Amino acid sequence: MGELIKFELRKILGNRAGMAACLVALALLAGMAFMNLATTTTRDxxxxxxxxxxxxxxxxxxxxxxxxxxxxxxxxxxxxxxxxxxxxxxxxxxxxxxxxxxxxxxxxxxxxxxxxxxxxxxxxxxxxxxxxxxxxxxxxxxxxxxxxxxxxxxxxxxxxxxxxxxxxxxxxxxxxxxxxxxxxxGYAGAWKNALDWASFLALAIVALCIALSGVYAGEYQNRTAAVALPTRRGKRALPAAKAVAALAFATAYWWLCSAVVVGINVTVCGAGGWDLPAQVVFGFDNPYPLTVGQAMLAVYGLGYLVAIGMAALTLLLSSKMRSTMPVAVIPMAVAFLGMFALFIPPLAKLGALTPMAGLNFAFSRMVSYAAGTAVIDLPTALAILYAVLLMTCTPLAMRVFARHQVA
Structure with missing residues (x-):
């Protein structure tokens, strides 16, 4: 199984279009994070x-x-x-x-x-x-x-x-x-910038979804591994190996992009302010009883859950579609169109559940969802939604792909 996972990882890394998207997104995130600092103009x-x-x-x-x-x-x-x-x-x-x-x-x-x-x-x-x-x-x-x-x-x-x-x-x-x-x-410039830029990590989410778009759909196009490997490994091994490899890639890429954004800001601004209250970066009217450090861990941890939830959705789409193009486009639309939904008041709460808008509003705005006396805030809603996507889409993708294999 381990060798099969490595084989699938190499196939993901060999996806030229996907790797190009990942490199472009990483370069954009690094460039924007640095230019945000390098273009500062103020008076001493x-x-x-x-x-x-x-x-x-x-x-x-x-x-x-x-x-x-x-x-x-x-x-x-x-x-x-x-x-x-x-x-x-x-x-x-x-x-x-x-x-x-x-x-x-x-x-x-x-x-x-x-x-x-x-x-x-x-x-x-x-x-x-x-x-x-x-x-x-x-x-x-x-x-x-x-x-x-x-x-x-x-x-x-x-x-x-x-x-x-x-x-x-x-x-x-x-x-x-x-x-x-x-x-x-006090001063918490690095962490404030990192929190402000967390929503732009939606670029990383879109890029990793593009890279994973052919995990299953690509097999429908070339038919080679889908025919040969199941005869040796069984109908469960290949779908599972593909899912594990995809989620491992998504994990590594998400944290690489996060490390670049945070690292640039910490290098330039210093790491001070971690223990200050979150109100220093979000405003004194922010109701969350968190420190800046706790907010950082919560936002980036939530971002990771969103990323692997979107990766799981991509795997399900890839298992159902013969072409990789719609598999790549649908997550892109989900990630970015939510921001436009914020400008349409009746859709604002729905838009807040999409990756870019969700990471932008999480812990910085008072967004909540109520059913009678039960209330959850936006971070909790995001965590539940993308955890459900991860736990349901991953096994469904494996099952759908297994049905299409030729034994």
Missing amino acids: HATGAVVEGLAGQQACRNNEESHAGVLDDARIAKDAAVLDRANELAEGTPGYYDLSSDAIIAQYGLEFWQQTRAVASDDYYNEIVGTLDSASPRATTLREGSLARVDATLSDGFEHYFPYSDAEASYWHGMFDQIQWPVEF
Whole structure:
């Protein structure tokens, strides 16, 4: 059996079109991950100078690290006052909003720019004050403001179309109540980027599905192994070997692509911030009581389950179809068209279950599915769906292929 699995792995690796798709997807993921970092443009808050590329990333890191610490009530009040003062200075300066940063520095000096434009353009201050202002009157604690944002989301409904039931509201409030306040802020740039880019690993899923499209369908076209091998190994050995080889390839390729995306970000941005709360990367109104590291493991682990679930679906399609073309196209449509479904409100929750949209929304949005008082969130729904695909499509593919063999 082991030799047969190796033989099938070599056949997968010998699929030129499939390997080309895998190499292109890997190159795209690596290129996009690096260019996302290399094309950064910002201003150094210490000097006011424009910095680009990896130096820009370092400037962003220095700025976020300057805000590190526990966000208790006193700290929040102090930081909110900094932005309020910046807005007061800006409004009291004639023509301020018509001036560029360079013009402000030239006319009023670097210190004035640091007290106004630098503060007003700092995501940290805007997130703090925006969260506090979500409550009316302005909240005095970050927890109060964050809860107000959660309540606003529950009131608006998902995508302003799907209302949250009482059971769902209770579910999300219960999740939010598990967060330990006050939260700690710090720099987690590598992990934030890796989480932001997790949805683009749908490219890897599509590529591996293309590579696996001929696992069974290819045998219908050349008829050689399907006739010769079963006579020696039995009708069960070949279908099982093909399934094991396909899932092994999908596993190796998924984690290779994941390692490239994460590795590039960690190399450039450093590995700090793993133990910070997930609210640092997802926003203070995120209700999940996770650390950044736990969110990383959950998202990429979920992505792997989605990948092998899609691989199993591809195997089933391959066992039923004589041509590899539709076998490759159908998973591609499933992976990408879900993103378009998000723009059609009645289809948004269905679209969220597809690979790209699912990895984009998992743990970052309040997506839930309710049946009476039973509620599950999107990550749980994705895990169930793709686990079912894996457990049902794989044996079905083996069974369908076995029926087509010539004994």
